[in-house]
Amino acid sequence: MRKINLTIYALLFFLLPVLSYGQIEGEVLKPEGGSFLLKGATVVTVTNGILENTDVLISNGKISSIGAGLSASGATEIDCSGQFIYPGMIDSGTRLGLVEVGSLAETQDYSEIGNVTPNMQALTAINPNSVSIPVTRVSGVTTVLSVPSGGLFPGTAALINLNGYTPDQMYTGFKGVPMNFPTSARRGRWDRRSDDEIKKDAEKALKDINDIWERASTYMKLEDAEADLQYYPEMQQLAKVVRGELPLLIEVNKAEDIKNALKWVKEKAVQNAILTGVSEGFRVADEIAAADVPVITGPVLALPSRNSDRYDAAYSNPGKMLKAGVKVAIRTSDAENVRNLPFNAGFAAAYGMGKEEALKAITIVPAEIFGVDDHLGSIEEGKSATLFISDGDPFETSTQIMHVFIDGYKVPMTSRHIRLYQEFLERNPGLEKH
Amino acid sequence: MKKFTYIMLSIVLFGAKSLYAQTPKGDVLIQNATVLTVTQGTLEETDVLVEDGIIKKIGKDLSASGSIETIDATGKFLMPGIIDAHSHLALDVVNEASAPITAQVSMADVVNPFDVGIYRALAGGTTVAHGLHGSANAIGGQSITMKFRYGTYNPEDIFMKEAPRTIKFALGENPTRVHGRGKNIQPRTRMGVEAIIRNGFAEAQQYKKAWESYNSVKDKKNSTATPPTYDLRLQTLADILDGKIIIHCHSYRADEIYMLINVCRDFGVDKLVFTHVNEGFKVAPELAKYTMGASVFSDWWAYKFEVYYSTAYNAAILMENDVITSINSDSDELIRHLYHEAAKTQRYGGLTDEQALSLITINPAKQLGIDEFVGSIEEGKQGDLVIFDHHPLSVYAVPQMTFIDGVKYFDINEDEDDQRIKVSPTEMVEPVYLKAEDERCMHGVELFMQEAAAFNHTH
Numbered sequence: 001m002r003k004i005n006l007t008i009y010a011l012l013f014f015l016l017p018v019l020s021y022g023q024i025e026g027e028v029l030k031p032e033g034g035s036f037l038l039k040g041a042t043v044v045t046v047t048n049g050i051l052e053n054t055d056v057l058i059s060n061g062k063i064s065s066i067g068a069g070l071s072a073s074g075a076t077e078i079d080c081s082g083q084f085i086y087p088g089m090i091d092s093g094t095r096l097g098l099v100e101v102g103s104l105a106e107t108q109d110y111s112e113i114g115n116v117t118p119n120m121q122a123l124t125a126i127n128p129n130s131v132s133i134p135v136t137r138v139s140g141v142t143t144v145l146s147v148p149s150g151g152l153f154p155g156t157a158a159l160i161n162l163n164g165y166t167p168d169q170m171y172t173g174f175k176g177v178p179m180n181f182p183t184s185a186r187r188g189r190w191d192r193r194s195d196d197e198i199k200k201d202a203e204k205a206l207k208d209i210n211d212i213w214e215r216a217s218t219y220m221k222l223e224d225a226e227a228d229l230q231y232y233p234e235m236q237q238l239a240k241v242v243r244g245e246l247p248l249l250i251e252v253n254k255a256e257d258i259k260n261a262l263k264w265v266k267e268k269a270v271q272n273a274i275l276t277g278v279s280e281g282f283r284v285a286d287e288i289a290a291a292d293v294p295v296i297t298g299p300v301l302a303l304p305s306r307n308s309d310r311y312d313a314a315y316s317n318p319g320k321m322l323k324a325g326v327k328v329a330i331r332t333s334d335a336e337n338v339r340n341l342p343f344n345a346g347f348a349a350a351y352g353m354g355k356e357e358a359l360k361a362i363t364i365v366p367a368e369i370f371g372v373d374d375h376l377g378s379i380e381e382g383k384s385a386t387l388f389i390s391d392g393d394p395f396e397t398s399t400q401i402m403h404v405f406i407d408g409y410k411v412p413m414t415s416r417h418i419r420l421y422q423e424f425l426e427r428n429p430g431l432e433k434h
Numbered sequence: 435m436k437k438f439t440y441i442m443l444s445i446v447l448f449g450a451k452s453l454y455a456q457t458p459k460g461d462v463l464i465q466n467a468t469v470l471t472v473t474q475g476t477l478e479e480t481d482v483l484v485e486d487g488i489i490k491k492i493g494k495d496l497s498a499s500g501s502i503e504t505i506d507a508t509g510k511f512l513m514p515g516i517i518d519a520h521s522h523l524a525l526d527v528v529n530e531a532s533a534p535i536t537a538q539v540s541m542a543d544v545v546n547p548f549d550v551g552i553y554r555a556l557a558g559g560t561t562v563a564h565g566l567h568g569s570a571n572a573i574g575g576q577s578i579t580m581k582f583r584y585g586t587y588n589p590e591d592i593f594m595k596e597a598p599r600t601i602k603f604a605l606g607e608n609p610t611r612v613h614g615r616g617k618n619i620q621p622r623t624r625m626g627v628e629a630i631i632r633n634g635f636a637e638a639q640q641y642k643k644a645w646e647s648y649n650s651v652k653d654k655k656n657s658t659a660t661p662p663t664y665d666l667r668l669q670t671l672a673d674i675l676d677g678k679i680i681i682h683c684h685s686y687r688a689d690e691i692y693m694l695i696n697v698c699r700d701f702g703v704d705k706l707v708f709t710h711v712n713e714g715f716k717v718a719p720e721l722a723k724y725t726m727g728a729s730v731f732s733d734w735w736a737y738k739f740e741v742y743y744s745t746a747y748n749a750a751i752l753m754e755n756d757v758i759t760s761i762n763s764d765s766d767e768l769i770r771h772l773y774h775e776a777a778k779t780q781r782y783g784g785l786t787d788e789q790a791l792s793l794i795t796i797n798p799a800k801q802l803g804i805d806e807f808v809g810s811i812e813e814g815k816q817g818d819l820v821i822f823d824h825h826p827l828s829v830y831a832v833p834q835m836t837f838i839d840g841v842k843y844f845d846i847n848e849d850e851d852d853q854r855i856k857v858s859p860t861e862m863v864e865p866v867y868l869k870a871e872d873e874r875c876m877h878g879v880e881l882f883m884q885e886a887a888a889f890n891h892t893h
Binding site: 100101102103104131132184185186187188253254280301302303304305306307308309310311312335336337339340343346347349350351355395396397398399400416417418420421424425426427430431 | 550553554557558715716718719720722723733734735736737738739742743744745746747750751754755766767770771774777778779780781782783784827828829830831832849850851852853854864865866867
């Protein structure tokens with residue numbers, strides 16, 4: 001096995017100059033459209049089992065057929081024997097495209113001033129040319145939810161595919177409004193409020209949310225009655241949530257808060273609620289399952305929230321919720337390292353979720369939660385050709401991702417990280433200048 | 435009379451115990467494992483015998499005298515204890531940010547053996563970690579190499595006494611932000627950082643000279659020489675010049691890395707390791723020739739501007755250019771799965787299993803000057819070992835048992851929900867931290883930085 005790996009690396013190494021022709025002045029690697037026939041792969045469909053030695057035909061941006069011995073004139077053939085086809089991985093919670101350099105305010109576009117700004121559109125601020133996007137997609141993560149943060153209602157999140165020159169070209173069918181549910185927890189080590197202050201703050205925040213919800217409900221009723229309303233974009237957006245047109249993504253983590261959030265969802269009869277974060281979901285998994293609210297959890301590679309917790313609390317959380325009957329998707333909550341999504345899923349798999357379910361948690365499950373499973377989340381005829389080809393299990397770090405297709409476009413397998421590798425692996429001049 | 439003898443005897447015994455008190459050492463025989471020695475290849479179905487904390491024998495069908503605990507590791511993988519060359523875990527304070535040079539302070543004074551993070555690191559196979567001062571100063575405080583012997587109340591029990599002294603330097607954004615921008619004193623630029631370090635070294639040379647001339651005359655007859663004023667800060671810098679202390683330097687950009695290499699060459703300092711070193715790949719040949727290596731993140735980048743032009747292939751490029759390379763955590767979270775962080779070099783650069791494992795074992799040991807004791811499974815080395823159920827470079831690998839000096843500190847089958855040693859009597863409600871703040875390089879500089887609150891990553 002080692003030998004085979006070595007051979008693959010050696011081959012890859014010699015292929016690097018081929019991959020790097022994009023660096024030649026005047027020549028640029030661009031996403032390639034057209035028809036592609038992927039031959040002889042092991043197709044991990046996610047929804048219909050694993051198909052050995054199977055061909056997949058891509059045309060007009062879609063998976064047009066799946067089967068053995070397909071042929072298609074004019075299609076570019078790619079030999080995939082010994083390789084695997086997976087649906088593109090979906091990260092259900094990121095800041096990708098909303099920030100370029102973590103610490104630089106000038107590049108941070110995820111947090112607007114104000115406590116109630118649900119009308120702020122993540123899709124507006126997404127930079128299609130962010131360096132992080134090629135870095136992410138070459139790993140097989142093709143689709144992410146970009147989420148604004150801060151305040152009670154920070155904005156509107158958008159689901160994007162990681163290819164396109166405008167946000168609209170990237171948009172792939174889901175928007176949702178995040179809400180930070182009031183918490184009785186400390187925000188971090190720097191949070192030096194007393195227990196009393198924390199309690200008071202949480203109570204006030206909940207009162208605020210209730211007031212806002214009340215107002216949004218009134219706004220909705222007036223709108224439905226076709227009243228002549230003044231310009232009020234915040235309420236206009238929240239009315240859509242109350243009406244159920246837009247899902248509410250409720251960020252909540254502490255066990256007690258989760259229970260309160262579930263109670264609140266029931267009280268307010270929120271039509272389309274999704275819990276996010278849910279780092280202590282394992283403590284109240286049965287309640288979440290009983291409420292039948294889906295969960296987007298993560299990062300899995302995280303510390304336990306309490307010092308008294310088991311060391312693997314965060315690793316085993318998705319598996320425990322799944323066992324209790326919760327619908328669980330996995331997110332990284334990252335920006336530049338969204339490429340770690342498969343590893344977050346891998347840890348969830350190792351600590352109780354199992355490989356198959358962990359794969360679902362980053363493909364078909366988020367697609368279902370977001371209502372985009374008609375075109376994303378599995379390898380099925382008629383779905384979007386948003387998929388990747390790898391030489392092994394994508395959760396394993398030793399696996400190489402060979403090709404990535406997004407909406408039928410074959411994206412260039414390069415990024416600034418790879419180009420730096422190509423330039424500096426063997427520097428010239430080396431130590432001395434000759 | 436008899437009573438008196440007993441009392442005397444017990445006093446003598448008690449005294450002897452405290453005189454010879456030492457860290458616990460254990461005996462264990464691990465049988466039939468796939469042994470990843472790191473330095474001597476992979477040995478299939480092999481036994482490892484640890485006696486009195488030291489690896490006595492590696493071979494087939496070993497037997498041990500009656501009382502030694504025997505562990506059947508059939509189908510499992512045994513690797514050396516994982517070593518983290520850059521951590522702030524179990525340190526109560528990290529930055530003495532009050533001046534650009536604070537070589538006089540030491541992290542040995544702030545080690546907290548109660549930190550449950552130690553147990554969590556053990557559960558991830560990490561046995562040794564280098565606890566560093568923060569990165570607020572061009573020359574920060576002295577660091578401490580720890581063996582994670584969880585369970586003790588005495589900080590000194592977790593010091594690795596064989597480890598040489600080390601000190602933290604820092605270049606680039608952090609010292610210039612804290613001092614230049616926060617306090618309006620030098621350094622504000624990378625030029626200033628160089629000047630601060632050169633000034634410090636030059637002052638130490640004068641200090642050394644003053645002591646040398648005093649020492650050369652003090653024993654002469656009728657000598658009236660008075661000793662120079664002792665200064666711990668300058669003495670520490672002098673010790674660096676004398677090669678008694680290894681520098682671990684927080685760095686990001688290639689230009690600043692190259693700068694410190696030049697400064698150290700000018701002052702004859704060659705015990706130099708770069709840490710973080712995100713742009714190290716750009717000066718890999720220089721790092722290979724002039725330093726004790728580079729300790730890098732596996733994939734962190736873009737969290738601040740000076741790491742924007744960084745690459746996850748850094749470790750692979752450095753390795754292939756013969757730089758002694760390690761993967762560090764700088765995080766209470768990553769320290770729990772350094773085996774996974776090292777494994778990422780197979781995706782980013784195709785390193786072999788042996789190369790990848792060396793990144794978290796023998797290479798950090800070399801950088802800390804402890805490679806004769808730990809970092810590989812070899813007869814005569816200390817019995818720091820981890821058993822995994824799968825190959826440790828697999829994402830599915832789960833550490834099963836962790837040993838330090840042959841003593842078992844983690845066993846997945848004996849792991850309990852609450853592993854804290856100490857529970858606070860004053861805390862009414864146990865705090866729940868929603869955002870685990872595991873990045874502490876800039877911990878404690880808030881006074882000097884209005885912008886600190888806006889930082890998510892502060893390495």
